[in-house]
Amino acid sequence: MQALRIAATGMDAQQKRVEVVSNNIANMSTTAYDARRAEFADLHYQQLRAPGAISSSTGLVVPSGVEIGLGVRTAAVSVNHAQGSLRQTGGDLDLAVEGHGYFEVTLPSGDPAFTRDGTFKKTGEGLIVNNDGYPLAGNITIPQDARSITINNSGEVFVYFDGQTAGQQIGTLTLTTFVNEKGLEALGGNLYRETQASGSPLQGEPGLDGRGTLRQGFLEESSVDVVAQIADMIEAQRGYELNSKVISAADEMLSSATRIR
Incomplete structure (x- = not known):
């Protein structure tokens, strides 16, 4: 099922986010260190029905399409160049x-x-x-x-x-x-x-x-805001857990489908 692969990209993205946060916290005492931030972008979309398509039954333009996203990717890890104390x-x-x-x-x-x-x-x-x-x-x-x-x-x-x-x-x-x-x-x-x-x-x-x-x-001194980093880490952990639950739910649905006779 596509949901398994989509959730896997979400788990990978949150894992990279935790890695960036952990590097920031590790360098909280590094002279003149600037904190990094992971940035993400959505992946390609499956166009089941393109926006602006013509309805076959009426010949009218449909107001919205049917696009299924395929997950997330790491777009960049940018540096926040801020003046440290x-x-x-x-x-x-x-x-x-x-x-x-x-x-x-x-x-x-x-x-x-x-x-x-x-x-x-x-x-x-x-x-x-x-x-x-x-x-x-x-x-x-x-x-x-x-x-x-x-x-x-x-x-x-x-x-x-x-x-x-x-x-x-x-x-x-x-x-x-x-x-x-x-x-x-x-x-x-x-x-x-x-x-x-x-x-x-x-x-x-x-x-x-x-x-x-x-x-x-x-x-x-380092410009790392430790409190903000901990908040980001907690948010990334929760995002990782939610994606893992999506994998579990998709697995159960796939298991149910295979048991149908």
């Missing part, structure tokens, strides 16, 4: 983006990747890198004898040496925006890569042309 850490190389924009890092392949995770470190040579060792765009290197480092809201990097009161600028951090952030490809490790859907990266100074500003000594 800022948590103060006090770290010199902890940076948060307040507003739009991504940091650019360089992968081992030489390709750029983008992230809002501002948990940066420095190597033994003073190069600023992320947690995986990928250098921040611009290859800014902090001198070994620098006493402290200051990064202002516009991304200007200053270092201070012993015996000096004025800072020395050693570089400027940039931020990158995209026309369609939802089109970015997630690579894991809090990294994204540009695609044709996202558009080309637009790099520039923080605070200009719609880009956010930087906050030194802060990190952006």
Whole structure:
């Protein structure tokens, strides 16, 4: 019976929804993580009688057709790019983006990747890198004898040496925006890569042309709303149960049909 297959697509859809929710909850403490949302679309319809068809008995146009849906499919898993709350850490190389924009890092392949995770470190040579060792765009290197480092809201990097009161600028951090952030490809490790859907990266100074500003000594927390995620999970569970009951009902009807003599 067709109802068995239709309900099976419904169970599969709710299973994917639970998987997306579970990933969101698992990343509730991940720096700058943006929650995902599963989106669905209905499948092809069987046209038993097309809308607008001519009635064979009267020659009139029927006001509605007979269309039997064949279930549901996963259309997309979209990212809700929302500003997470800022948590103060006090770290010199902890940076948060307040507003739009991504940091650019360089992968081992030489390709750029983008992230809002501002948990940066420095190597033994003073190069600023992320947690995986990928250098921040611009290859800014902090001198070994620098006493402290200051990064202002516009991304200007200053270092201070012993015996000096004025800072020395050693570089400027940039931020990158995209026309369609939802089109970015997630690579894991809090990294994204540009695609044709996202558009080309637009790099520039923080605070200009719609880009956010930087906050030194802060990190952006996950934007996951745990209460909303739990509500979505409960709703998905109930949807899964209802589809399983449809399968049970269709099975009973099929069993009854086979017992007819």
